[in-house]
Amino acid sequence: MPQKITPIGQATAESRKAQLDRIIATNVARQLTAQDLVLNSMREAILTAALPPGTRLRQEKLAELFGTSRIPVREALRALEYEGLVTSMPRRGFTVTELDADDIEEVYDLRVLLESHAVRLAVPLITDEDLQILEGLYARMVKAPSGDEQLAAREGFYSRLYTITGRPRLVAQISRLRQEIARSLRWPTLQHAPEHHERFFEAIKAGDAEGAAALLASHYRRVAILIRRYLRDASAKDRVTMATADAITDHPTRRRQAK
Amino acid sequence: MPQKITPIGQATAESRKAQLDRIIATNVARQLTAQDLVLNSMREAILTAALPPGTRLRQEKLAELFGTSRIPVREALRALEYEGLVTSMPRRGFTVTELDADDIEEVYDLRVLLESHAVRLAVPLITDEDLQILEGLYARMVKAPSGDEQLAAREGFYSRLYTITGRPRLVAQISRLRQEIARSLRWPTLQHAPEHHERFFEAIKAGDAEGAAALLASHYRRVAILIRRYLRDASAKDRVTMATADAITDHPTRRRQAK
DNA sequence: CGCGGCTAGATTGTATGCAAGAACTGAGAG
DNA sequence: CTCTCAGTTCTTGCATACAATCTAGCCGCG
Numbered sequence: 001m002p003q004k005i006t007p008i009g010q011a012t013a014e015s016r017k018a019q020l021d022r023i024i025a026t027n028v029a030r031q032l033t034a035q036d037l038v039l040n041s042m043r044e045a046i047l048t049a050a051l052p053p054g055t056r057l058r059q060e061k062l063a064e065l066f067g068t069s070r071i072p073v074r075e076a077l078r079a080l081e082y083e084g085l086v087t088s089m090p091r092r093g094f095t096v097t098e099l100d101a102d103d104i105e106e107v108y109d110l111r112v113l114l115e116s117h118a119v120r121l122a123v124p125l126i127t128d129e130d131l132q133i134l135e136g137l138y139a140r141m142v143k144a145p146s147g148d149e150q151l152a153a154r155e156g157f158y159s160r161l162y163t164i165t166g167r168p169r170l171v172a173q174i175s176r177l178r179q180e181i182a183r184s185l186r187w188p189t190l191q192h193a194p195e196h197h198e199r200f201f202e203a204i205k206a207g208d209a210e211g212a213a214a215l216l217a218s219h220y221r222r223v224a225i226l227i228r229r230y231l232r233d234a235s236a237k238d239r240v241t242m243a244t245a246d247a248i249t250d251h252p253t254r255r256r257q258a259k
Numbered sequence: 260m261p262q263k264i265t266p267i268g269q270a271t272a273e274s275r276k277a278q279l280d281r282i283i284a285t286n287v288a289r290q291l292t293a294q295d296l297v298l299n300s301m302r303e304a305i306l307t308a309a310l311p312p313g314t315r316l317r318q319e320k321l322a323e324l325f326g327t328s329r330i331p332v333r334e335a336l337r338a339l340e341y342e343g344l345v346t347s348m349p350r351r352g353f354t355v356t357e358l359d360a361d362d363i364e365e366v367y368d369l370r371v372l373l374e375s376h377a378v379r380l381a382v383p384l385i386t387d388e389d390l391q392i393l394e395g396l397y398a399r400m401v402k403a404p405s406g407d408e409q410l411a412a413r414e415g416f417y418s419r420l421y422t423i424t425g426r427p428r429l430v431a432q433i434s435r436l437r438q439e440i441a442r443s444l445r446w447p448t449l450q451h452a453p454e455h456h457e458r459f460f461e462a463i464k465a466g467d468a469e470g471a472a473a474l475l476a477s478h479y480r481r482v483a484i485l486i487r488r489y490l491r492d493a494s495a496k497d498r499v500t501m502a503t504a505d506a507i508t509d510h511p512t513r514r515r516q517a518k
Numbered sequence: 519c520g521c522g523g524c525t526a527g528a529t530t531g532t533a534t535g536c537a538a539g540a541a542c543t544g545a546g547a548g
Numbered sequence: 549c550t551c552t553c554a555g556t557t558c559t560t561g562c563a564t565a566c567a568a569t570c571t572a573g574c575c576g577c578g
Contacts, residue, residue, distance in 0.1 A: 033349075034532065059560075069533045071330070074560090075337055082341035084428075092541080093559070106426045113376055167365045173432065293562070318530070328563045329530090350530065350569060 034068040038076035041066070046085045046096055047182045048148070053098040057086060084180045099181065101228045107181050108224035114174050115162070115220075116213040122164040123209035130164055131205070138201055142194065151185060154197070161204070184227050193219070293327040297335035300325070305344045305355055306441045307407070312357040316345065343439045358440065360487050366440050367483035373433050374421070374479075375472040381423040382468035389423055390464070397460055401453065410444060413456070420463070443486050452478070 042062075045051045057077065063070045077094045080086040087097045099107075126134075137160055141153040155178065162171045196219045203212035301321075304310045316336065318329045325332065336353045339345040346356045358366075385393075396419055400412040414437065421430045455478045462471035 058558090060558090070560090071532055075334065078334060078337055079341070082338075102425075106428055109426075110428060110432075113372065117372055166361075167368075169365055169369060169436075173369075177428075317528095319528090330562060333531090334561095351571095352530070 033072070034066070035072040035075050038062070038066050038068065038072050039079055042076060042080055043083070043085065046080070047179065049183055049186065051096050053096050053183070055096040057094040057096065059093070083176060097180075099184070101231050104181065104184065104224060104227050104231070107177050108220050111174070111177050112217045112220050114170060114177070115158075115216055118162040118165050118167070118170055118174060119204075119213045119216060120209045121167070121170075122161055123204060123207060123212065125164050125166075126204070126207075130160075133160060134201075134204070138197075141197065147186075151182065157197075181227075184230075187227070187230055292331070293325070294331040294334050297321070297325050297327065297331050298338055301335055301339060302342070302344065305339070306438070308442055308445070310355050312355050312442070314355040316353040316355065318352070342435060356439075358443070360490050363440060363443065363483060363486050363490065366436050367479050367486075370433070370436050371476045371479050373429060373436070374417075374475055377421040377424050377426070377429055377433060378463075378472045378475060379468045380426070380429075381420055382463060382466060382471065384423050384425075385463070385466075392419060393460075393463070397456075400456065406445075410441065416456075440486075443489075446486070446489055 042051070051057075059070045059073050059077070062073045062077075066073065077086060077088070081088050081094070085097055086094045088094045134157065137153070137157040141150070141157050144150045144153040155175070159171060159175055162174055165171070196215065200212055200215045200219075203209075203215060301310070301316075310316075318332050318336070321332045322329045336345055336347070340347050340353070344356055345353045347353045393416065396412070396416040400409070400416050403409045403412040414434070418430065418434055421433055424430070455474065459471055459474050459478075462468075462474060
């Protein structure tokens with residue numbers, strides 16, 4: 001059975017708890033339905049690893065945390081399950097999804113397939129107006145500091161590009177896959193490869209769909225390998241993070257169901 | 260704005276209601292959680308068009324119909340939304356998803372992409388045991404009468420084949436797309452093309468992944484065109500079905516949100 | 519006669535509470 | 549020392565009830 005690892009290196013339970021509170025606070029500010037509040041906060045918390053993989057999510061505790069009843073929590077968890085961020089084991093509740101090397105491989109393989117397809121569809125359809133918008137988004141991406149803003153800017157640029165295809169399912173599926181492994185993208189190994197994005201955008205502007213698709217594929221294959229290597233190296237010193245014993249942030253008994 | 264049409268030709272409101280009751284009765288028989296009862300029944304009802312596209316789904320009425328409270332109904336609807344079978348507009352409730360020609364095109368385009376990929380991955384991995392199972396499923400598919408059993412048998416054969424890839428996301432995504440357009444597959448135009456499946460299976464058995472993928476792609480392109488043609492022809496005499504005014508089966512005000 | 523605001527009804531969103539069932543704990547037998 | 553089994557605790561699943569919001573119809577005004 002493959003090892004599951006937590007992507008967080010040195011983060012302490014306290015810093016995670018503080019981060020979680022901050023996320024909730026900013027989301028409470030906006031006037032949303034309770035359900036969306038929970039959904040947005042949980043999503044952000046999971047993606048920033050304030051809730052690390054394997055965390056068991058108890059409805060009661062979450063409801064208390066958000067100041068709501070369990071109903072909106074249940075529905076938000078259900079939604080997150082379909083986004084792939086949490087996993088429900090029947091009668092054992094919800095846990096934050098853990099990814100192993102096989103999952104990484106599958107996700108990147110699908111990303112290559114779908115994003116190449118999207119690029120091939122999009123490039124011939126790009127209008128001057130699209131190009132202007134993409135230029136703006138690209139500039140923002142270049143300027144953005146590393147970290148979360150980098151990720152957000154990249155997401156903005158690429159999803160705008162894919163939207164040009166006019167295929168909502170394709171776009172949704174791509175961003176869902178992207179989100180599934182967004183946690184891995186915060187690892188130190190992977191800090192930003194600006195030259196890749198630059199060459200990619202050049203190909204796009206040149207109308208070279210095949211070239212762009214090829215660049216994208218080779219980039220993703222490389223990233224996938226880096227992540228897998230990191231996973232392997234990290235799995236040894238993994239167990240430390242399991243000691244966190246906050247009411248929300250604790251881990252379930254380490255058991256995986258066979259599928 | 261593209262016209263949305265209902266795939267049902269001459270079905271009356273009464274026959275649909277009867278069908279719906281039958282579905283519910285058979286599902287009540289099995290001992291399920293209320294939520295699964297609602298989920299299964301609704302899914303079947305939508306896929307068999309007992310609940311035609313555009314039907315507005317009122318939680319209260321559905322709860323009464325199933326003899327439960329609104330909570331399990333809500334959760335089942337939410338699940339169906341992620342399966343693509345129903346659409347929710349915030350504060351305006353749920354409706355059965357309507358598909359237009361563009362949707363059909365996108366779904367089939369994605370199916371070609373994903374299923375070809377799955378075939379290419381699966382074929383080199385097929386073991387003797389797999390082949391034996393596939394033979395059995397294929398035989399059942401050949402024997403199955405047209406209609407729902409045909410569809411189920413086909414689903415069984417193909418999803419078993421794709422499962423060989425060992426890629427849960429790929430398999431799930433394929434069956435989700437399949438389900439989205441399952442309603443269209445019941446139209447009279449599309450009654451079964453056994454020769455396609457036979458040639459496909461021959462290619463699989465011969466280990467010819469590329470050939471199988473090509474067959475699959477050309478078949479789907481053909482089906483997509485047939486469906487689109489049917490859509491166009493049917494859209495004229497569509498409006499009749501909108502007159503149905505059952506409490507469950509009525510349509511919402513014909514308005515689509517721009518995206 | 520058409521249009522816009524307003525009230526009443528309908529419908530969704532959420533909270534509380536209870537019951538059924540699973541998972542854990544610990545004691546006792548082998 | 550291990551395995552089994554019952555009691556306890558925890559968690560989920562569901563029903564009822566209330567609040568917030570939207571929709572539709574009506575009335576008054578232009």
